[in-house]
Amino acid sequence: MIAEILCVGTELLMGQVLNTNARYLARGLSALGITHQRQSVVGDNPERLREALQEALRRADVVITSGGLGPTVDDITKRVTAELAGQELVLRPEAEAHVRECFARFGREMTPNNLSQAMFTADSVLLPNPKGTAPGAIVPMDPEGAKFVIHLPGPPRELEPMFAASVAPWLAARSENALRSRYFRLFGIGESDVDDRLGDLERGGNPSLSPYCSLGEVLLRLTAAAPTEAEALALMDPIAQEVRRRLGEFIYDERDDEGGSLEECAIRALRARGWTVATCESLTGGMIADTLVGVPGASEVVKGGLVTYMSVAKTMLAGVPAELIERCNVVSAEVAMAMAQGTRQRLEVDIAVSATGLAGPGGGTPERPVGTVFLGIATAKGVRAIPLHLTGDRPRIRQLTVKHALRALIREAAGA
């Protein structure tokens, strides 16, 4: 089965709205193993919508639309689709009851144009909308039942539950394959290095191996499709072993879903060790602590932290001797270690991580160019510094510093 996504809305063409629906639906199709080769966006214009729908139906068996189900004059998706199917829109009593009930519940008066939300072709399968007024629909486009258009509402809070509850089961029932995926999370290796090392395994087909790059990290997805789950797993396993053999040193997490960010792994590793953590941050200005606190359950692990942005704050808060800063430079292994040790003592935690460095744009020197960063890690066993030589602009250097700090916490907590 081949599916396409067609999002309808001038607000998308104006850039007023981020198209999160396309990503949500793409993920859903991918999880179901349904081929999805094209996404399109058109505005609230009947001719251009008709053209886009016709093209999409030539290429795909199922076209999922989002948006254009509301009562305003702009909302044209159902009307254009019905014309292409050669059918009339008729008032569907079950949809009318839902629309009337919504208005009654919100205490709003229903104007006649709102009943257009209850009109569908006679053979459409209606999709309940528990979160909004406009029902969705699965619309057969030919008498043979070969092609379908699936209408979903535009607001993500309506679209997402409707897809999950009504569309995904319908699509699953019509598609053939079981699909299994395995996700490897890598840190410290670039996308092109992953390509070089796995290039011979990546040549498309089944199983497929796809690297997705984000700042400093690579998410590697291994997917196999087969008539049964066991067969899909059997296809996948030898490739998974090869990935581990070739890239093991860079893998910090491996699981059956996409989850598992660096910060989640760090919290998990610290909790497993029964450790509390504190931070002492200069160039990252609190971002390491904030990233850890963003993980639910952080409160068992994260005690607190110090933001020592000005040099004098390193002395005031973490007890770094002013003389040491003067002698070694504020961006130095010595100061990073003193920050971590001072923080560990001051906050009475098991492990403290510190970061001092030059995020730029100004302030670089030949000996200490922008991107020079030192992390400090203090535990009961002692203290050490990790020098980093980062590149890029200020946000990138700050974010990479956070990721390196999280990676260092994971390694330390794992006892590696």
Add this chain to the structure above:
Amino acid sequence: MIAEILCVGTELLMGQVLNTNARYLARGLSALGITHQRQSVVGDNPERLREALQEALRRADVVITSGGLGPTVDDITKRVTAELAGQELVLRPEAEAHVRECFARFGREMTPNNLSQAMFTADSVLLPNPKGTAPGAIVPMDPEGAKFVIHLPGPPRELEPMFAASVAPWLAARSENALRSRYFRLFGIGESDVDDRLGDLERGGNPSLSPYCSLGEVLLRLTAAAPTEAEALALMDPIAQEVRRRLGEFIYDERDDEGGSLEECAIRALRARGWTVATCESLTGGMIADTLVGVPGASEVVKGGLVTYMSVAKTMLAGVPAELIERCNVVSAEVAMAMAQGTRQRLEVDIAVSATGLAGPGGGTPERPVGTVFLGIATAKGVRAIPLHLTGDRPRIRQLTVKHALRALIREAAGA
């Protein structure tokens, strides 16, 4: 001029990446007054890319692509475009120099396939990429110079500055109108309230008034197009005055470009006052400090901060009496004020801001539901608390708290 956006990347079809590029480019086209009727996404597949490009070039004068400029086998955008233009890709020396310099700067070895990033058709106009390895290009698709494909890199941090610096001026020069915009930044009012208050001014046309909503903030763009800049300004001015009259209390910044985030305004206001600032953060875990530090020039203003995530850290670091926490609850106006005062004294700053609250998901009670937050503001004049009743999930509550804290700093520094 009619433009289309064509984003290339299997990661978009798999739903692994949110298509922020499409929105960024759509906004850019909209700001230039360029007609934009269609967006498409295809995967890293040459046949389907060719088909999509051909279709787009039939409809549009300019097709802007994003993605597929890198060195891997998947990266096919330039090759397919050159074939459609009936030309060869040749090594362009200025691009080769840039690619080699990038590798030298990052200290990485350049494999031969990386030189593909320096190959373009002979008549392409190259677009510098200060943030990455792969240059972009404006590719003429016919000898008459009627149709163009513009290649931009996939990573937003490379695409956005390249569009702003190289593509927008080129597009502006080719389109007819002078365009003037005015941006109002609002905090504390929702998009639908803005709609209600400005509905009569918003009825499309020229000048146009478009609200863009983000978390807790509304960016209102007023744009006028006319044969000359002076005429565009004359069209715009009466509407700008009306916006100020109706929404003045919510406007925290007004300027001719989109810049001017809350944090930039906060740093600017603090610097204008000659004040240093420190933070004391519980539920936000360092995000207020980090957001301030993210603004270049923050080092004159931000001294440091305390992350007091566990209750005991509020006592250890900010000197909040354990008895006060016990008596008033850790989420209380009293504790927020004590955090701010303790931090102001401890860090010897002019103003300290604190935040304590319940970000959820767990921990709410009938008296203190999730979303209950108290900010504290301490200055030489004294200390006060600001109670907030926020809604939404954990990330939203934490981010809204940061924005309210920044807004409070702006007001306080402005002496309001």
